[in-house]
Amino acid sequence: MDTSQLTLKEFQQFQVFILKLCGISVPDNKITLLSNRIRRRLRATDIPDFEGYFKFLKSAAGKEELDGFLSAITTNETSFFRTEKHFDWLRTEFVDLVVNQAKAGERQRSLRIWSAACSTGEEPYTIALCLAENQHKLAGWKISVLGTDISEHAISKARSGVFGDDICNEVPEKLRSRFFLQHAESKTWEARPVLKEMVTIKRHNLMERISESGFDCIFIRNVLIYFSKESKQQVIENLVHAMAKGSYLVVGPSEGIFEMLGMLTKRSTFLYQKE
Numbered sequence: 148m149d150t151s152q153l154t155l156k157e158f159q160q161f162q163v164f165i166l167k168l169c170g171i172s173v174p175d176n177k178i179t180l181l182s183n184r185i186r187r188r189l190r191a192t193d194i195p196d197f198e199g200y201f202k203f204l205k206s207a208a209g210k211e212e213l214d215g216f217l218s219a220i221t222t223n224e225t226s227f228f229r230t231e232k233h234f235d236w237l238r239t240e241f242v243d244l245v246v247n248q249a250k251a252g253e254r255q256r257s258l259r260i261w262s263a264a265c266s267t268g269e270e271p272y273t274i275a276l277c278l279a280e281n282q283h284k285l286a287g288w289k290i291s292v293l294g295t296d297i298s299e300h301a302i303s304k305a306r307s308g309v310f311g312d313d314i315c316n317e318v319p320e321k322l323r324s325r326f327f328l329q330h331a332e333s334k335t336w337e338a339r340p341v342l343k344e345m346v347t348i349k350r351h352n353l354m355e356r357i358s359e360s361g362f363d364c365i366f367i368r369n370v371l372i373y374f375s376k377e378s379k380q381q382v383i384e385n386l387v388h389a390m391a392k393g394s395y396l397v398v399g400p401s402e403g404i405f406e407m408l409g410m411l412t413k414r415s416t417f418l419y420q421k422e
């Protein structure tokens with residue numbers, strides 16, 4: 148069997164399948180790239196050709212392979228404090244705003260933040276860090292940070308709250324020693340209970356509506372860049388539906404959705420508010 152490259156027909160079948168599965172639109176000129184990515188899954192599953200692999204993916208038996216397929220076609224790249232100004236805003240302006248609102252009796256002493264497409268957990272744990280740093284201002288508050296992703300592989304890592312040595316380059320020493328426990332033998336850092344208790348991780352596809360609503364802030368960053376226009380619109384609708392009145396949407400620099408956010412009020416280059 149020839150597994151050098153997808154035929155045009157196979158490529159088009161995968162394009163449709165991927166769009167439906169997760170909203171990503173694979174451009175017509177990416178046949179070689181997609182062939183290379185899928186070929187890795189042929190080796191991993193011991194399936195001899197693209198056609199057989201496609202049939203397997205769509206079958207009940209192939210359900211477990213979907214995650215391997217998704218990992219092959221998407222990137223889980225992430226880091227703590229990625230695009231730091233977003234977290235500077237969260238830990239200062241946002242915290243002061245909600246604390247003042249609570250003092251004025253305009254809100255409950257509770258906060259719900261959603262990291263939508265959280266990959267391996269660095270984003271929700273950075274959010275938790277920003278709130279933990281403010282633990283005196285937020286004493287007695289009920290705080291929850293939800294992290295979701297479509298990839299089981301990514302969320303199982305996120306759920307562990309354990310991170311590799313890269314954290315040393317990303318989280319300042321003072322915060323690291325205060326909020327993480329170092330396991331020297333495995334060269335890992337585990338979030339301490341004060342962070343873990345804030346964070347919940349679950350699987351969720353952005354193309355669907357999440358069952359929760361009333362979030363005070365949602366982070367949507369570095370995920371929608373490859374989504375089709377219709378998929379982006381669907382995701383935005385789903386996110387806005389989950390936002391509380393007066394809440395904020397933090398948008399990554401390359402989502403390509405700025406012109407689609409007309410229903411929200413722009414507060415800065417990355418920040419949008421539901422009025």
Ligand SMILES: C[S@@+](CC[C@H](N)C(=O)[O-])C[C@H]1O[C@@H](n2cnc3c(N)ncnc32)[C@H](O)[C@@H]1O
Pocket residue numbers: 168169170221222223224225226229263264265266267270295296297298301351352353354367368369370399
């Ligand atoms: C590059 S990571 C971004 C992680 C984090 N938001 C950040 O900015 O560092 C993109 C993540 O989006 C996830 N993803 C892709 N399509 C998705 C979908 N339809 N629903 C939920 N997550 C999705 C991928 O599994 C991947 O973990």
